[in-house]
Amino acid sequence: MNNQDHFEKIQADYHLFIDIQTKKYLVKKNKNEFTSKKEAKDIIDIIIAVWNESITNEKEKLDSLDTSGKAAWFNSININFDQAINSEMPAGEIKDPKELVEEIEAYYDELFPFLPEGGFKFLIFAGPAFEAFGYPIERYKKLITGEERPTEIEEDLLLWAYNLSFGVTAACKEKDKNKKNGLLLKTIEYAEEYLDKETAMDVTAEIYTEVKNSIDDLLKRTNRKKSHKNKRK
DSSP, X not given: OOOTTSTTHHHHHHHHHHHXXXXXXHHHTTXXXXXXXXXXXXXXXXXXXHHHHHTTTOHHHHHHOOHHHHHHHHXXXXXXXXXXXXXXXXXXXSOOHHHHHHHHHHHXXXXXXXXXXXXGGGGGGOHHHHHHHTOOHHHHHHHHTTSSOOOHHHHHHHHHHHXXXXXXXXXXXXXXXXXXXXXXXXXXXXXXXXXXXXXXXXXXXXXXXXXXXXXXXXXXXXXXXXXXXXXXX
């Protein structure tokens, strides 16, 4: 149960765009991988520049599409790599993705000062909690775009959802089985502040599944990058 309005999704979208455009380039060149570090850097820089120019300002479109829809959209964007390489692109036009993420974090820290610093990114997994509580998604959209400010009651609700996601994330990363179960039990108890026990258990389980899937995807992506780097050595 995913919420496309959560800011952390931008990282997944960013990597998806790079993966798709990189594959298109390699297919066009009839290659399985880059032949040099310079070629890899040049092509990735071009792809990032197109991302910054063509995608970052399309927030509403990103929010409205699921992963398959985004993949189709990203795949429809054709980059003339030869022309881009021949035309000298000023380095200043290519925005560091880490800088972009930092800007987004700072924006949401200012927008939601009642959450711990950087806490908004945990709300990416809070969809099941919001749905179980019956919180209107349209209202939530107005809050995360800054269109409207949260009431005191909504501040408490968002902080509650943050604590649920944070607790589940901590449990998901815990290796010790007893400690993991202890964290999950505490999270369920906290969920019961707004939900009945059965619903609290179901919501915690759903959030746990989403967090675990995200961590697994991140590990696969990291291992894939390490594998590609080792092949290029």
